[in-house]
Amino acid sequence: MKKIIFMLLFAFSAQAQNIRVEPASWWVGMKNRNLQILLHAKGIGSSKVEISYPGIELKQVHKAESPNYLFLDIEIKPEAAAGKVPIALKNPDHIAYLDLQERSSKAGEGFDGADVIYLITPDRFANGDPSNDNTSDTKEKANRKHYNGRHGGDLKGISAQLDYIRNMGFTTLWCMPLLENNLEEVTYHGYSITDYYRIDPRFGSNEEFKGIVQKSKEKGLKWIMDMVPNHCGIDHWWMKDLPFEDWINNKGKFTPSNHRREVHQDIHVSQKDLEAMKGGWFVPTMPDLNQRNPFMAKYLTQNTIWWIEYAGLAGLRVDTWPYSEKAFLQQWTKDILDEYPSLHMVGEEMTLKASTIAYWQQGKVNPDGYKSYIPGMMDFPFQGALVQALTEKEDFHTGWARLYSAMADDYLYPAPDKLVIFADNHDMNRFFTQIGEDKELFKMGLAVVATMRGIPQVYYGTEIGMSNPDSEEHGVLRADMPGGWKGDKVNAFTGENLDPLQKELQDFTRRLFNWRKGSKAVHAGKMIHFVPQQGVYTYMRFTATEKVWVILNKNKEEVEIPFQEYTEITEGNSTFSDALDGSIWKEKVKIPSMSFRILVAKGE
Structure with a gap:
């Protein structure tokens, strides 16, 4: 008897493994409660679907043009708990699972000007x-x-x-x-x-x-x-069995983009050119x-x-x-x-x-x-x-x-x-x-x-x-x-x-x-820059408490910059230090040939 039960469980598990489920996992507590699950297996398009799991509601089942796909719309309600959500398919019989997990990662923190x-x-x-x-x-x-x-x-x-x-x-x-x-x-x-x-x-x-x-x-x-x-690889698994004829632009056949990206802003654009840009393939290997x-x-x-x-x-x-x-x-x-x-x-x-x-x-x-x-x-x-x-x-x-x-x-x-x-x-x-x-x-x-x-x-x-x-x-x-x-x-x-x-x-x-x-x-300060003069370009990044003055010199000889020429940014600061070599400059600064200085205002 144990042997028979084991064989039945093995067969049941094998059926589950033959179904592609995407995404195969999701999380409780997401702001958007709705999820659409793609199922792919031979002949499952005619299957009836049942989901019996607390807090999970099957809202709608969508058939594709291919008989080997189903798309399921489900709602993950606030009371849903983490666990294996069984997706039962009847006639033909299959079983698939959605792995419902607790949210644990601190995702989406962002990055900004403080980062490199x-x-x-x-x-x-x-x-x-x-x-x-x-x-x-x-x-x-x-x-x-x-x-x-x-x-x-x-x-x-x-x-x-x-x-x-x-x-x-x-x-x-x-x-x-x-x-x-x-x-x-x-x-x-x-x-x-x-x-x-x-x-x-x-x-x-x-x-x-x-x-x-x-x-x-x-x-x-x-x-x-x-x-x-925008595109996938030509050997993506779905390229052998597209769910819909229009899943890939130009019915899955290579048609090159015109690569004219400005069509999106062009007020004179023709629809032909617009379609060729956004519907054309990047290269033949990228549908x-x-x-x-x-x-x-x-x-x-x-x-x-x-x-x-x-x-x-x-x-x-x-x-x-x-x-x-x-x-x-x-x-x-x-x-x-x-x-x-x-x-x-x-x-x-x-x-x-x-x-x-x-x-x-x-x-x-x-x-x-x-x-x-x-x-x-x-x-x-x-x-x-x-x-x-x-x-x-x-x-x-x-x-x-x-x-x-x-x-x-x-x-x-x-x-x-x-x-x-x-x-x-x-x-x-x-x-x-x-x-x-x-x-x-x-x-x-x-x-x-x-x-x-x-x-x-x-x-x-x-x-x-x-x-x-x-x-x-x-x-x-x-x-x-x-x-x-x-x-x-x-x-x-x-x-x-x-x-x-x-x-x-x-x-x-x-x-x-x-x-x-x-x-x-530098991370988040405002900026003032000056029209380049005689091979020198300069700008300042500043906050209420910090000034960083950048001076770039492309001349073949050293240049000397009096602070008074840039009183708009130097006023209130008679002393700056070089951020990289630590040198101190008062009232004026020398910039070596083909070089620069990053100067930080010293407290007065």
Whole structure:
């Protein structure tokens, strides 16, 4: 008899395992009580559904066009308790479960100008567990010799370097996507997702991700997750069995986007061009998700909330922002912020036009009436202006004038302090390459990133002057961090065998961003800047109790700045100290050639 019961239980369990449930877990006590569950298994579309669990009400069952899906609308009432919620399906008989949990994470704390983001390409940062470089359930195998191959970096590698990251002065981690990318090739970057609820096993597990976020919090570090709501990978599990014909734009067939992002603001735009932008695929391996399908929209929203709650995230970076549906972005962002009001998120709009970036920021009053809810954006206009300011000859319209003009455009933004500023990122040449591998320009550039309004972001390896002079291939500029692999002769984490220049740049970066941690004026102060004069650009960040004066000198000779020339900001302060070298300056200050000073007002 016991044997018969065991066999029946085994068969019952096997049926449960054959059903894909997304999300498979949720939480009691969420502000939004409603949840939509996707079920996928052969032939379950004709099943009748019963849920018998205190505090759980099955509101509606939706059939899909495919006979292998059901979408369940349920309400999780306040009296519901944590536990396994059985979802019984009849004719054919199946059983599935929703794991209902207590809310325990302190998710959605946000990040702001007091933070410095460290951007990592996880496959290229550090390999802490070589045993997961290849797994039985992923197609592409490791090949560190190829710039587009998988090199083996993982969560354990990042975890081992959390002290390094913290000691460099960084406070927040942003990794390129960590979710499963199970394609045949070029999967290291993470943007071809094939399972939205699973960390790629070559990086680790869901539990490992949750663990490293918690470990980071204990060390004073926050986590931002890179979300990709616009597209999935061509080998995503649902591509073999779409629930609806319109689940993927253009009926699941590759039709290229025109990549004309300004169509969203263009008052003369044709519908043909608008549809080609938002409905076209980014590339052939990235099917474009149809966010106009209400089930897709709900799926993406819940998935984002799931990761925030599950891992305890502080914020989000949102990939390819203008490629998505405007109405979807509006509701998606609002729903997330309704659940997590303190969460900060920034969108990627890769343009040098401040007006286009500003259009998307929360609080912007747009001529077309579009109301966006995303608090911040990536400040590409700043990045472009910074590189031009550093590399161009000084003239009325060039050199420092580029940065001055970019900052003068801040009137366009509802909240310029919520933008993320950076010298480079994972989609462009390394900063050191862009400035001709000039160490003085490097230092001036990072000084600006550290002291300008906004939230600074530094790309991994920038601190040691990583460069890509011989190739602009993404796989090259996303090269391995020295010391992240056993046997590396150069180790950026310990300093072993770094050359003198690498050490100098790393020491400078560490000193700069650790000083920044204590400056309230730089974190959230107001700003006054002055029209560049004769190769000198200067600005001040200040609060009622602190003044930080930044002076940048691109001349080939030293310049002397009398305080009286800037009485608008120096009045009441006759003495300033250099934040980095400690030198004291009274009534005037000398700025070395091709250099800068960050001056802090001394109490009078």
